[in-house]
Amino acid sequence: MIFRKATEQDLAAIVELMADDMLGKDRENVQNPLPIAYLKAFERINSDENQELIVVENENSEIIGTLQITYIQYLNYCGTLRAQIESVIIRKDQRGLGIGKKMFEWAIQRAKDKGAKIVQLTSDKQRPRAIKFYEDLGFKATHEGMKLHFK
Template sequence: MIFRKATLNDLPEIIAMYADDELGKTREKFQIPLPKEYLEAFKNISEDKNQELIVVVNETNAIIGTLQLTFLQYLNRLGSLRAQIESVVIKRAYRGKGFGKSMFTWAINRAKEKNAVIIQLTSDKKRPEAIKFYENLGFTPSHEGFKLQF
């Protein structure tokens, strides 16, 4: 597996992966051409030194998964850096084969390389299998999360 920063050419495949999901199919709009909002978001992410949109490719250079790491500077904990992992998805054909664990191992190591002191994530409560997966990786549900949607 190779981990690399996503390029604009990868964007349609990334959005297709997001949309190929029970929750994603209600949130995403996969169509060609992609809606301009995805292109604008990709540009903003690509230009931000604290954002890393990553694709995972196999030996044939096919994209099999993606994740996004955001590095957040805090004042507390002596001005520590935190890593937020989001938008983790693996193509349906590759699920259940250990790629998720490899992706998280890579993300955790990347956060350590950047001297982050915590890596955190959120998971929709409608995804009990994902929550169990995160707990098996050593993540603990230490906080209660809240969201206000607009």
């Protein structure tokens, strides 16, 4: 597996991964060409040194997964850096093969290499298998997360 920073050419494949999901199917738009909002978001992510949008390729150079790491500078904990891992998606035909574990091992090491002292994530409560997976990796549910969606 190859882990690399996503390029604009990867955008359609990433959106397809996001849309091929029980929650993403209702919120993503895979029309061709993609809505300009995806390109604008990609450009903002790509130009921000605190963001890393990563794709995972198999031996055939096919994108089989993606994740995003956001580095957040905090004052607390003596000014530590945190890494937020989000949007972890594996292509459906590749699930259950240990790829998710390898992706998290890579992302955690990447966060350590960047100087992060804490790695955190959120997971939708509608994904109990994902939550169990994160717990098996050593993540602990230490906080209650909340969101406020705007219409």
